[in-house]
Amino acid sequence: MVSALEKAIEVVGGQTQLARLLGVKQANVWHWLNKADRVPGEYVLAIETATGGQVTRHELRPDLYPDAQAPDALPSIPEEDLWRAQIYALLGRSLARRPDTALLTALAQLKGDDSAMGQALAALAEGARTISLERAQDEYDALFIGLPRGELVPYASFYRTGFLYERPLAKLRGDMQKLGYARADQVSEPEDHMGALCELMALLIRGGDGRGPAELKTQERLYQQHVAPWGERFFTDLEQAASAKLYKPVGTIGRLFMTIETQAFAMAA
Numbered sequence: 001m002v003s004a005l006e007k008a009i010e011v012v013g014g015q016t017q018l019a020r021l022l023g024v025k026q027a028n029v030w031h032w033l034n035k036a037d038r039v040p041g042e043y044v045l046a047i048e049t050a051t052g053g054q055v056t057r058h059e060l061r062p063d064l065y066p067d068a069q070a071p072d073a074l075p076s077i078p079e080e081d082l083w084r085a086q087i088y089a090l091l092g093r094s095l096a097r098r099p100d101t102a103l104l105t106a107l108a109q110l111k112g113d114d115s116a117m118g119q120a121l122a123a124l125a126e127g128a129r130t131i132s133l134e135r136a137q138d139e140y141d142a143l144f145i146g147l148p149r150g151e152l153v154p155y156a157s158f159y160r161t162g163f164l165y166e167r168p169l170a171k172l173r174g175d176m177q178k179l180g181y182a183r184a185d186q187v188s189e190p191e192d193h194m195g196a197l198c199e200l201m202a203l204l205i206r207g208g209d210g211r212g213p214a215e216l217k218t219q220e221r222l223y224q225q226h227v228a229p230w231g232e233r234f235f236t237d238l239e240q241a242a243s244a245k246l247y248k249p250v251g252t253i254g255r256l257f258m259t260i261e262t263q264a265f266a267m268a269a
Helices: 004-012 015-022 026-036 041-050 079-096 101-108 116-130 133-144 156-161 167-179 194-206 216-227 231-240 248-268
Strands: none
Touching: 004 015, 004 026, 004 041, 015 026, 015 041, 079 101, 079 194, 079 248, 101 116, 101 133, 116 248, 156 167, 167 194, 167 216, 194 216, 216 248, 231 248
């Protein structure tokens, strides 16, 4: 029986051509076909597009897209992974750009519980409800921008080497290229900004930009190489920063979440 991947290879004209369309090496396609016996989730939608819909997402990965009658269905993602993506997205949006009215409104709707994470979420919601936009932006500037620089420098290169634009950034850019991602044209910040890294992790978990969710091993590799070495230290610094009022619970949420992620990946190994 011809597999969905074999059908896709035939439709586009061979393994080399499919690899070119996906931005990977022919050896990757060969491995999926002969060793892995499945297509990584992040390439499913791209293959569907490359074949003009002749090979569907359901055919390629029925475990991710179980409904054959819904050709445009979103991937089936476990509840715990949706929660992870939401926390990463929360951290990413809070850190990557100055706060605006939309962000403060969204943060004010957060719900907490009696857990340490829940209490931090509730504190962030309360802070967002009571702070003015001007004060929130002033706090962001004091923390991350400032003159000559903010209280914190939220870049992997700086935390890991003491300088900007160093080897951690170069390595991240190479890994992003392998995954088919690049910095948006309108973004001037280096890719190793913690906000950008959190947004990338959210994208890998839930899928987006024409891609399905990445395999857990892909998520773990990016986390271990680019977030774990400095993430908990950065969020602890944010939590303790003198300028942090609204952003203090953001630091708490990030610090707690780094511990959860590290433990979860260790258990899955």
